[in-house]
Amino acid sequence: MLRNTRRAANGMILFIFAAALALSSCMKQIPGAVKAANPILELEMDLFFMDLVAAQVKMNQLLLDRMPVSLEDDWPELLRHYSEGDVDGEKEKQAKKAYDECLEKALKYDFSFYRFYDLSVYLGALFRVGSFEDLMGAGAVALRGKFCFEASKILGRRYEHAKTALSSLPFGCICAYYSDKFQSLRPGARECAIPSRDAECSFFNRPTEEILHAQLFGGGISSWIDFKVPSSCFRVVVGEHLGGVRRGTEAGSFENVFYTLLPVNLRENLERVDEELFLTVSDLKTVEARLDEKGIQSGERAALNRQKQFLEKEKKNKEGVQERLYKQALKTVQVDRKKIAVAKKLLNIAEYIDDTFNEVNTAMIALTVKIVDDVILFGELGPGDIAQRIAFLTAHGIVKGVDLQKRFELLGKRAISLPVTWASAWGYAIAQKFKVSRYRDYLEALVKMEDKLKKGSKV
Numbered sequence: 001m002l003r004n005t006r007r008a009a010n011g012m013i014l015f016i017f018a019a020a021l022a023l024s025s026c027m028k029q030i031p032g033a034v035k036a037a038n039p040i041l042e043l044e045m046d047l048f049f050m051d052l053v054a055a056q057v058k059m060n061q062l063l064l065d066r067m068p069v070s071l072e073d074d075w076p077e078l079l080r081h082y083s084e085g086d087v088d089g090e091k092e093k094q095a096k097k098a099y100d101e102c103l104e105k106a107l108k109y110d111f112s113f114y115r116f117y118d119l120s121v122y123l124g125a126l127f128r129v130g131s132f133e134d135l136m137g138a139g140a141v142a143l144r145g146k147f148c149f150e151a152s153k154i155l156g157r158r159y160e161h162a163k164t165a166l167s168s169l170p171f172g173c174i175c176a177y178y179s180d181k182f183q184s185l186r187p188g189a190r191e192c193a194i195p196s197r198d199a200e201c202s203f204f205n206r207p208t209e210e211i212l213h214a215q216l217f218g219g220g221i222s223s224w225i226d227f228k229v230p231s232s233c234f235r236v237v238v239g240e241h242l243g244g245v246r247r248g249t250e251a252g253s254f255e256n257v258f259y260t261l262l263p264v265n266l267r268e269n270l271e272r273v274d275e276e277l278f279l280t281v282s283d284l285k286t287v288e289a290r291l292d293e294k295g296i297q298s299g300e301r302a303a304l305n306r307q308k309q310f311l312e313k314e315k316k317n318k319e320g321v322q323e324r325l326y327k328q329a330l331k332t333v334q335v336d337r338k339k340i341a342v343a344k345k346l347l348n349i350a351e352y353i354d355d356t357f358n359e360v361n362t363a364m365i366a367l368t369v370k371i372v373d374d375v376i377l378f379g380e381l382g383p384g385d386i387a388q389r390i391a392f393l394t395a396h397g398i399v400k401g402v403d404l405q406k407r408f409e410l411l412g413k414r415a416i417s418l419p420v421t422w423a424s425a426w427g428y429a430i431a432q433k434f435k436v437s438r439y440r441d442y443l444e445a446l447v448k449m450e451d452k453l454k455k456g457s458k459v
Contacts, residue, residue: 037141039377040389040408041122041398045148046371047414048113052155054216054224054425055110055208059162060353060432061225062234067166068252069349071341072239075165076348078182082161083352088179095178102175103160104153110160110208116402119149125396148367158356167204168233201233216417221424242342254349258439261339261346261446263332270325274435277318281434284311286427292368293419294376326442335449343446350440357433371422378415 069076087093108115123142164174171177172184173192185191202211215224241252243260259267287308291301333339381389390408393399 037377038122038389038392039374039381040386040411041117041393042141042145042370042374043378043411043415043418044113044117045119045145045152046367046374047411047418048111049148049152049155049367050371050418050422050425051111051209051212052152052159053429054212054221056155056159056356057221057425057429057432058203058212058224058227059159059166060356060436062166062229063162063349063353064254064432064436066229066231066253067234068237068241069254069257069345070237070239070241070252071345073235073237074182075235075237076345076352078165078171078177079162079352080348081179081181083158083355086179092178099175099178100157103157103164106160106164106174107153107156111156112207112209112402114156116407117399118397119145121396122393122398125392125398144370148370155356162352163204166235168201168235169204171235200230203227203229204233213414216421221421221428225428242345254346257342258346258443261333261343261442262329263334266325266329266332270322270329273318273322273325274438277315277322278431278435280311280314280318282427282431284308284315284427285430286423287311289368289423289426290419292372293423294372322438326438329442330445333446335446335453337453340447340450340453343443347440347443347447350436350443353436354433354440357429357436368422368426371418375415375418378411 063079067075085096087096104114123145126142160175165171167174170185170189170191171182172186173189174187176186177184211227212224215227237252242257243252259271262270287304290296291304291308296304386408390404394404
């Protein structure tokens with residue numbers, strides 16, 4: 001069996017982003033790097049990655065609050081299976097390669113950067129004749145660009161996989177799955193024929209960036225998170241939906257079911273503390289990201305630092321309460337075989353989200369340096385510089401099928417709000433990860449109780 005273990009995959013991703021961060025720092029010491037980089041394309045890459053992070057944040061919110069869970073339906077295992085990257089034999093390895101390529105086609109539909117720009121041509125075009133300093137700069141830009149783009153593809157494929165798994169369109173109709181462990185149709189199958197696309201299911205039917213950008217311009221990241229996806233747009237879950245209902249969420253969704261695994265006398269308090277800590281962490285990480293920006297006035301920076309100190313204290317206090325309550329829950333919970341089975345089912349979802357955020361977290365840290373520098377360089381472009389940079393992209397065939405002048409105008413609008421939007425997305429993502437990591441710890445502890453249950457020991 002050929003296995004790409006989760007540890008190996010995460011190790012590769014950590015290396016990619018650590019290298020990207022190191023290169024961002026090194027490029028400041030190489031004058032030729034600033035000269036070689038094309039601020040237009042570099043900023044496009046930043047926005048593409050931010051859009052991917054925001055898309056994944058929304059996907060995770062749907063997984064936690066909207067998608068029903070049953071013991072019979074294996075969609076949680078399907079999410080985890082692809083994330084782990086397991087393949088059984090050479091034939092399945094080739095099938096997975098085809099599945100990945102199909103997901104990348106879906107990625108091109110959802111995100112225009114991936115459709116309009118040929119990054120491999122850009123990276124090759126950087127190495128034009130010049131001084132040694134120019135070649136050093138081109139090498140730094142090219143290597144950083146390759147690291148960032150490959151990492152974006154990893155996140156993008158994972159997003160597209162989850163999107164096909166959750167959609168009401170039968171699984172496999174977009175991309176046939178590579179493993180026979182899961183039931184999958186093939187594109188063109190009779191079951192895949194649909195008379196028309198439901199306008200209400202735009203999240204699944206329209207390009208992700210169209211909806212995302214409309215929401216970001218309309219009300220920021222919170223508007224995107226609140227974007228409504230009707231229940232009829234989701235996969236028809238086989239079997240009886242597990243119990244639990246909370247306001248603003250779907251019956252039988254992850255978070256509803258999770259709180260039924262807690263002792264009755266602690267559920268309300270833990271739910272309240274979890275939500276309060278989520279909001280605190282989100283605000284704290286947003287403030288920290290804002291403090292990384294350049295050019296903030298001293299008065300605003302001082303206010304942000306005061307807010308940071310307050311939120312850090314709040315976070316510490318709430319973490320203490322949360323830790324005590326979860327310890328008490330594990331000591332007093334009465335487990336049975338069904339609870340163990342439910343915990344295993346939910347653990348698949350928690351691991352998918354948590355492992356994905358391990359990638360996003362490292363990426364956000366690494367790319368913060370790049371984003372700040374790119375926004376500054378983009379803002380310094382004069383009319384002559386803009387024309388020259390656009391001409392470079394078109395002459396080398398780096399961009400195709402788009403009016404680059406109009407796209408540049410949109411890019412300018414998005415660049416203005418990028419630091420604030422980035423900070424908000426970063427804060428929300430880290431808060432989600434923090435919350436799901438706590439869920440995962442509790443679920444893993446419950447699953448470990450299975451051995452004691454089998455031996456007939458009291459838990």
